[in-house]
Amino acid sequence: xxxxxxxxxxxxxxxxxxxxxxxxxxxxxxxxxxxxxxxxxxxxxxxxxxxxxxxxxxxxxxxxxxxxxxxxxxxxxxxxxxxxxxxxxxxxxxxxxxxxxxxxxxxxxxxxxxxxxxxxxxxxxxxxxxxxxxxxxxxxxxxxxxxxxxxxxxxxxxxxxxxxxxxxxxxxxxxxxxxxxxxxxxxxxxxxxxxxxxxxxxxxxxxxxxxxxxxxxxxxxxxxxxxxxxxxxxxxxxxxxxxxxxxxxxxxxxxxxxxxxxxxxxxxxxxxxxxxxxxxxxxxxxxxxxxxxxxxxxxxxxxxxxxxxxxxxxxxxxxxxxxxxxxxxxxxxxxxxxxxxxxxxxxxxxxxxxxxxxxxxxxxxxxxxxxxxxxxxxxxxxxxxxxxxxxxxxxxxxxxxxxxxxxxxxxxxxxxxxxxxxxxxxxxxxxxxxxxxxxxxxxxxxxxxxxxxxxxxxxxxxxxxxxxxxxxxxxxxxxxxxxxxxxxxxxxxxxxxxxxxxxxxxxxxxxxxxxxxxxxxxxxxxxxxxxxxxxxxxxxxxxxxxxxxxxxxxxxxxxxxxxxxxxxxxxxxxxxxxxxxxxxxxxxxxxxxxxxxxxxxxxxxxxxxxxxxxxxxxxxxxxxxxxxxxxxxxxxxxxxxxxxxxxxxxxxxxxxxxxxxxxxxxxxxxxxxxxxxxxxxxxxxxxxxxxxxxxxxxxxxxxxxxxxxxxxxxxxxxxxxxxxxxxxxxxxxxxxxxxxxxxxxxxxxxxxxxxxxxxxxxxxxxxxxxxxxxxxxxxxxxxxxxxxxxxxxxxxxxxxxxxxxxxxxxxxxxxxxxxxxxxxxxxxxxxxxxxxxxxxxxxxxxxxxxxxxxxxxxxxxxxxxxxxxxxxxxxxxxxxxxxxxxxxxxxxxxxxxxxxx
Numbered sequence: 001x002x003x004x005x006x007x008x009x010x011x012x013x014x015x016x017x018x019x020x021x022x023x024x025x026x027x028x029x030x031x032x033x034x035x036x037x038x039x040x041x042x043x044x045x046x047x048x049x050x051x052x053x054x055x056x057x058x059x060x061x062x063x064x065x066x067x068x069x070x071x072x073x074x075x076x077x078x079x080x081x082x083x084x085x086x087x088x089x090x091x092x093x094x095x096x097x098x099x100x101x102x103x104x105x106x107x108x109x110x111x112x113x114x115x116x117x118x119x120x121x122x123x124x125x126x127x128x129x130x131x132x133x134x135x136x137x138x139x140x141x142x143x144x145x146x147x148x149x150x151x152x153x154x155x156x157x158x159x160x161x162x163x164x165x166x167x168x169x170x171x172x173x174x175x176x177x178x179x180x181x182x183x184x185x186x187x188x189x190x191x192x193x194x195x196x197x198x199x200x201x202x203x204x205x206x207x208x209x210x211x212x213x214x215x216x217x218x219x220x221x222x223x224x225x226x227x228x229x230x231x232x233x234x235x236x237x238x239x240x241x242x243x244x245x246x247x248x249x250x251x252x253x254x255x256x257x258x259x260x261x262x263x264x265x266x267x268x269x270x271x272x273x274x275x276x277x278x279x280x281x282x283x284x285x286x287x288x289x290x291x292x293x294x295x296x297x298x299x300x301x302x303x304x305x306x307x308x309x310x311x312x313x314x315x316x317x318x319x320x321x322x323x324x325x326x327x328x329x330x331x332x333x334x335x336x337x338x339x340x341x342x343x344x345x346x347x348x349x350x351x352x353x354x355x356x357x358x359x360x361x362x363x364x365x366x367x368x369x370x371x372x373x374x375x376x377x378x379x380x381x382x383x384x385x386x387x388x389x390x391x392x393x394x395x396x397x398x399x400x401x402x403x404x405x406x407x408x409x410x411x412x413x414x415x416x417x418x419x420x421x422x423x424x425x426x427x428x429x430x431x432x433x434x435x436x437x438x439x440x441x442x443x444x445x446x447x448x449x450x451x452x453x454x455x456x457x458x459x460x461x462x463x464x465x466x467x468x469x470x471x472x473x474x475x476x477x478x479x480x481x482x483x484x485x486x487x488x489x490x491x492x493x494x495x496x497x498x499x500x501x502x503x504x505x506x507x508x509x510x511x512x513x514x515x516x517x518x519x520x521x522x523x524x525x526x527x528x529x530x531x532x533x534x535x536x537x538x539x540x541x542x543x544x545x546x547x548x549x550x551x552x553x554x555x556x557x558x559x560x561x562x563x564x565x566x567x568x569x570x571x572x573x574x575x576x577x578x579x580x581x582x583x584x585x586x587x588x589x590x591x592x593x594x595x596x597x598x599x600x601x602x603x604x605x606x607x608x609x610x611x612x613x614x615x616x617x618x619x620x621x622x623x624x625x626x627x628x629x630x631x632x633x634x635x636x637x638x639x640x641x642x643x644x645x646x647x648x649x650x651x652x653x654x655x656x657x658x659x660x661x662x663x664x665x666x667x668x669x670x671x672x673x674x675x676x677x678x679x680x681x682x683x684x685x686x687x688x689x690x691x692x693x694x695x696x697x698x699x700x701x702x703x704x705x706x707x708x709x710x711x712x713x714x715x716x717x718x719x720x721x722x723x724x725x726x727x728x729x730x731x732x733x734x735x736x737x738x739x740x741x742x743x744x745x746x747x748x749x750x751x752x753x754x755x756x757x758x759x760x761x762x763x764x765x766x767x768x769x770x771x772x773x774x775x776x777x778x779x780x781x782x783x784x785x786x787x788x789x790x791x792x793x794x795x796x797x798x799x800x801x802x803x804x805x806x807x808x809x810x811x812x813x814x815x816x817x818x819x820x821x822x823x824x825x826x827x828x829x830x831x832x833x834x835x836x837x838x839x840x841x842x843x844x845x846x847x848x849x850x851x852x853x854x855x856x857x858x859x860x861x862x863x864x865x866x867x868x869x870x871x872x873x874x875x876x877x878x879x880x881x882x883x884x885x886x887x888x889x890x891x892x893x894x895x896x897x898x899x900x901x
Contacts, residue, residue, distance in 0.1 A: 010076040013881045014130060016889035017315040018084075021118035021189070023197030024287070024318040025890065028126055031081040031093065036068050038083070042090040048112045054147045055109045057169070071095070078104075080130050084119055087282065087317050094123030096130075102137040108150065118189065120153045125186055125887045128157075128176040132886075140173040158182030178886045180642075187421075190888045191395050197320050198388070198396035200287045202331040202378055204263035205234045207340060208255050208286070210277050211268035211293075212238035212246040219268045219292060222342055223328070224249065227266075230339030230346045237262065255280045262286050266328065266340050271295030271306060274324070275313055282317035289314060290340055291323030297384050298325055311386045315890065322388045327359035327381030330366075333402055341381065348604040350375015351486045353397045355390045356409035357382050365409070365475065372590030374483050375604040377402040389891065391418050398426045405485045407478060408434040413460075414891055417777040417882065420463050420799050427468030431485045431629055434469050435478050436460070455773045455797070462797035463776075466806055468632045470625050480622040483591055483611040488580040490630040493549040496623070497522035497542035500554025501530045505584065509552050509616040516624035521547050529558045532565035539573045539581070550623055553583040554616055567594035575608030580626065582619045585612040637805040645681030646840075648847060654679070655850050658875050665852065665876030673873050680844045682837060682856075684868050693739040697732045763862030764819050764829050768838055769855045770800075770845035777882045778845040782838060784816045785858050800846035807835040807842075820861060829861040837866055852876040 010030035018028050031039075043052070043063050052060050063071070074081050074095070081095035091111045096104040106127060108120045128139065139159075143150050151170065155161050158181040159174040207227060213220035220240070224247045227236050237260075238246035241253040252258050255265060255277070265281045267274055271293050281289060296307040307324065314321045322329060328341025332349040339346045343362065347369045354369070354376055356362050362381035369376055377400065380393055390408055397403045406426065413419055413436075423432055464471040472478050496518050498509045503525055510520045522545060524538045535555070542551045553570060557563040563586055574581045575597045585595060591605045592612050599606030613619035654676050658666055668676065674684045690696045729735055765785035773779050776799060783795040796810040811817065811834055820829040837859065845851055851873060858870040 008076045011133070014082070014126070016126075016887075017892070018122050018888055019190070019193040019197060019890055020122065021193055021196070023193055023200055023320070024117075025315040025320060026084050026086045026091065026119070026318065027316055028082050028084050028122065030076060031072055031074060031083050031095075033072050035083060035090065036072050038085075038090040039063070039068055039072060039093070042093070042111065043109075046089075046111045046113075047109065051109065051112055054144055054150065055107065057142075057144065077134050080127065080134070082123055082126055082130075084123065085316070086114075092119045092123060094120070094127055096127050096136070096139065098136065099140070102135065104131055104136045104139055106139045106141050108153075115149070118193070120150065121157065121189065122888060124153065124157055128178075129887045131176055132178065136176065138173060138175050140171065142169050142171055144168075145170055156185070158185040183886060186886070186888060191398070193888070194392050194395040195399050197288070198392050200263060201290070201320075201322065201329060201388075202338065202396070203336055204287075204338070206237065206260060206262050207232065207234060207264045207266060207338070208237040208239050208258060208262045209266045209268070210239040210255060212240050212243075212249075212251060214243055214246050219342060221247065222344070223266050223268055223292065223340070226339045226341060226344055226346075229344075231337045232339070233335060233337055234263075235260065255284045255286065258284070264288055264290065264340065266290045266292065267323075268292040271303070271324070274310055278310065278313050278317065278319065282319060286319065288320045288322070290326060290328055291321060291383070292326055292328060292342065293323075294325045296324040297386070307384060307386050314387065320388055321386060322380065323383040324386060325359060326383030327362035329381075330376070330379040332376055332378070341379070345370055347379065348373065348375040350377060350603045350605075351402070351404040352376050352407050352482055353378045353393065353400065353403040353405070354407040354409075355380050355382065355393045357385055357411045358409075359383055361409065368475065368479060372479055372483060373593070373596070373604050374479060374486065374590065385412070385414065387891070389414055391415060391422055394419075394422045394426050394432075398429060404430060405482055406430055406432040407482055408432065409475065409478070410434060410436045416460065416463060416775060417799065420467050423467035423469050428633070432469045433478050433481050433485070434464065434471050435473070435475055436464075436471065455771065455776050455779045456793075458793070458795065459773075459776065459779050459781075459797040459799070463799050466798055468629065470629050472625065477618075477621065479590075480613060480618050481625045484580065484582060484622050484626055487591060487605060487607060487609040487611055488574065488582070489578055490633070491549040491580050491623070491627050492630070494627050494631075495519050495521045495547055495549045496552055497524065497545065497548045497550075498552045498554070499524045499526070499535070499538045499542055500552075500556075501526040501528055502554055502556045505554045505556065505616050509554060509620055512617040512620040513552075513624075516621055518620065518624055518627065521545075530566070532569045535566050536569045536573065539569070543573065543577050543579050543581075548579065550580045550582070550627070551577075552616065552619055552623065553581060553585070553610075555583065555585050557586060564594060567592070570610045571595050571597055571608075574610035580623065581610055582623050583610050583612045584614070584616045584619050585610070587614045588612040589614045635805055637803050640801040640803050646843065647679040651676055651679040651844065651848065655848055655875050659850065659877055663877065665874060668873045668875065673871055676844075676873065677868070677871065680840045682840050682868060684871055693736050696739050697735050700729070700732065700735045761860060761862040761865060761867050763860035763867065766820075766834065766859045766861050767855070767857050768841050768859060769853070769857075770841055770851070771853045772845070772849050772851060774880060777849065778842070780810070780838065780842050780845065782810045783814055784819060789816070798842070800842040802839050802842040804835070804839070807838045810838055811835060827863040830863060830865050831861075833866045834861050837868075849878050849882055850875050
C-alpha cells in the first residue's frame with residue numbers, strides 16, 4: 001500500500017479563512033498532492049534565495065520532483081503540512097514531521113513580499129492545534145542564528161522556548177500545550193487583526209461606488225449623492241460602464257480603470273454581477289466591500305449559495321465584506337465624514353457606535369438618533385452579516401477613542417461563544433447596550449445563516465448578564481439608556497433621590513424605582529411653581545447627600561412659563577455633578593437643546609448634558625439599567641482561576657478510551673464516570689448496582705438496611721407516591737416488599753438501580769448540569785433538584801469558563817436560592833463548596849467538547865460539604881469543533897466545510 005493510499009484524511013476543520021495582521025484575509029488548508037504545481041510556482045518564482053537558504057541551510061534554487069512529492073504527499077498524522085493561499089496562489093507553507101513519539105520538527109517558508117504580515121504566526125497556531133489533536137506534545141526546530149524573524153516568531157507565540165547553539169545552528173524546543181499565555185497572545189492578535197480590518201472600512205482615503213447612476217431615485221445615484229453631500233474628506237469615484245459622468249464626477253467603466261488607489265468599494269449592482277466586481281476590486285487592491293445589492297441569502301436556497309460563493313471569493317482574494325443586502329456604513333468623525341449608506345440623513349457627531357443588521361430598520365434608527373440629539377461616532381448596517389459581524393465591530397470599538405458607548409441591534413448571533421468572550425472584555429472599558437429580536441420565538445431573518453441551538457433561551461440571556469451587556473427590550477429603551485451613559489457619570493449604588501414639582505409624578509417615580517430594584521432615600525417635593533433657585537438648592541441638597549447615588553428631576557412648568565431658567569439650572573448641575581442626573585423635563589425626549597452643554601470634541605451634546613424622558617417611568621428604568629451595569633463593574637472579579645485537583649491527562653485518556661470502545665458515542669458507566677469526575681476533584685459516592693430483589697436484599701445485608709436506592713427509570717424525589725415504601729426498611733422481607741412495589745409501579749425491566757454504600761450527609765438537593773451546544777459550545781445550568789424546578793424553569797445559566805463571580809451569581813439568582821441560606825430556620829448550606837462544584841464541572845465541560853452532556857442530578861448540599869449521589873455523562877466524537885479551538889479563523893456559513901468562528 002502506498003503512503004497516500006494508507007493516509008488518514010485531514011479533518012474538515014483544519015481548513016479555514018484567516019485574518020492576517022494587516023486586516024486582510026487569506027485561506028489556510030492542509031496540503032494536497034494536487035498542490036505540486038502551486039508549490040513549484042511558489043518556490044521557484046516567488047521565494048528569494050535567502051529565504052530558501054534559511055529554510056534548508058544550503059543553496060537550493062529549485063525543488064526536485066522527489067522533493068515536490070515528499071512535500072505534497074503527507075499522512076495528516078505524523079506528517080502534517082498547511083498551505084496559505086491568496087488570489088489562487090500559494091504564499092506560504094508550514095509543516096511538522098514527527099521525529100519520535102510526542103515530538104515533531106516544525107518549519108515554515110513564507111513568500112518574501114508577504115513576510116511581516118503575521119503569516120508564520122498563523123501557521124504555527126494551526127500546526128500546533130493539529131499536533132495536539134494528533135498526540136504531539138512538543139515542537140523542535142533548527143534555525144540559523146541570523147534568521148531573527150523566525151526565532152522571534154517562536155518566542156512570541158507564548159510557549160516556553162528552550163534553545164541551545166551547536167554547529168552554527170540554534171536548536172529550539174517548546175511544549176505546544178495551549179497555556180493561558182499562548183491563548184492570550186493568540187486572542188490579542190485576533191483582536192488587533194479584526195480591529196485593523198474594520199479601521200480601514202471607517203477611514204478610507206478613497207471610495208468607489210460601483211453601480212453609480214445618473215438616474216434620480218436609484219440606489220447608485222443616492223450613494224454618490226450621500227457621499228458628496230456628507231462632506232467626505234477623501235476622493236469619490238463613480239463606476240458605470242454606460243456613463244461618462246455621474247453627479248458631476250467622471251465615471252469609469254471598471255474599478256481597475258481608476259487611476260488612483262481605491263480603499264473601499266460600495267457595490268450596488270445586480271446580485272449576479274457582484275462576483276465580477278469582487279475580481280475587479282481584488283485586481284485593484286481594494287481593502288473591503290460594502291455590498292448594498294440584494295438577491296442573496298434572504299431570497300432562498302439559490303441566494304444562499306450565491307452568498308457563500310461571494311464570501312468565499314472575497315476572502316480568497318484578501319477582501320473583507322459588509323453585507324450583502326446592507327444599508328451601508330457611516331463615520332461622523334471630522335477627519336472623515338463618511339456617509340457610505342443609503343440614508344440621506346447623516347447623524348450628528350456623538351459618542352455611540354451602532355451596529356444593526358436590517359437595512360430598513362437602520363434608516364429608522366438613524367432618524368431616531370437625529371431626533372433625540374444623541375449623536376453617533378460610527379454606524380454599520382450589515383444586512384445579511386455574511387462576513388463582517390458585530391464581533392468585528394466590537395473589536396474595533398474597544399480601541400476607538402471616539403466611541404464611548406456601543407449599541408447593538410441583533411437579529412441573530414452567529415457565534416455566541418466569541419461574542420461572550422469579547423463582550424466580557426469590552427464591557428470592562430465601555431458599556432454595551434443590546435436589543436435582541438426574536439427572544440421569545442428564537443427566530444432569525446431568512447438571510448441570516450446560523451447553526452441550530454440546543455440550549456434554552458434563558459442561556460442567551462444569562463450570557464448577556466455574565467458579559468456585562470445591558471440587554472433591553474426595545475429600541476426606545478436602548479436610546480433611553482444610551483443617552484444617559486453617553487452624557488452622565490456612572491452611579492455608585494442603588495440609592496436615588498427624587499426632586500420635582502409634581503407630587504403625582506414623584507409618587508410614580510418612587511413606585512417605578514421600587515419595581516426595578518432602586519432605593520428611594522430622599523424625596524424633595526417643591527411647590528407647583530418653583531423658582532430656578534428653589535430647584536438648584538434642592539438638586540444641590542440631593543447631590544451633596546452621601547446617602548444618594550443618583551438624582552431623578554421632574555419638572556412640569558406652570559402655565560405660561562417657559563422653564564428656561566430651570567433648564568439652565570439642570571444643565572449647570574448636570575455638568576458639575578459626579579452623580580448621574582436624569583430628568584423628565586417638559587415631557588421632552590432625548591437631550592433637549594436647553595439641557596445640553598458644549599462639547600469640545602464637536603458632538604451635539606457634551607458630557608454633563610442632562611437626558612430627558614417623556615415619562616418618569618422611562619427615566620427610572622434607564623437609570624436602573626445603568627445601576628446594574630455599574631454594580632457589575634464594581635463586583636469583585638478576576639481571571640478564571642485554574643481549578644485545583646485537575647488531571648486533564650487522566651480525563652483525556654478516559655474519554656479517548658470510551659470513544660475507542662464506541663466511536664459514535666456512549667454513556668459512561670459508573671466506574672468511568674467516577675474516574676472522570678475524580679480527575680476534576682469531584683467525588684461521586686460509590687454505589688453498588690442492583691437489578692433484582694435478591695440483589696437488593698444482598699446489598700442490604702452487606703451494607704445495612706438504611707440504604708438509599710435510586711431506580712434508573714424514575715428518581716424517588718420525582719415519585720413521592722413511592723417514597724413511603726423506602727422509609728425504615730429493616731430486614732429482607734421489607735426490602736422484598738419495597739422492591740416488588742417498585743416493580744409494580746415502574747415495571748420490572750426498568751427497576752435496575754444503584755444502592756449507595758454509605759450514608760450521605762443531609763442537605764438541600766441541587767442539580768448541576770452542562771451540555772455541549774452546537775452554537776454556544778459549553779453551557780452550564782444550576783437549580784434545586786426535582787420536578788418543581790423543571791416546571792417553573794427556576795434555573796440559572798452561564799457560559800464557561802466561569803470566574804468566581806459567575807459561580808456565585810449562579811447560586812444566588814435562582815428563585816429558590818433562600819433554601820441554601822437558612823430558609824425558615826434550616827441549616828445554611830456550604831455554598832462555597834457548591835460554587836466549587838459548579839466551577840469544577842464547568843472547567844471539565846470547557847476542557848472537553850467530547851462531553852456531550854454531564855449531569856450531577858442529585859447533590860445534597862449540607863452545612864459542611866456536598867454529597868454527589870447521582871450523576872450521568874455522555875461522550876461523543878467532535879464533529880463540529882468549537883469556533884475558538886485555540887486557533888484564529890473567520891466565520892463560515894452553515895453548510896460550508898469550514899469551522900465557524
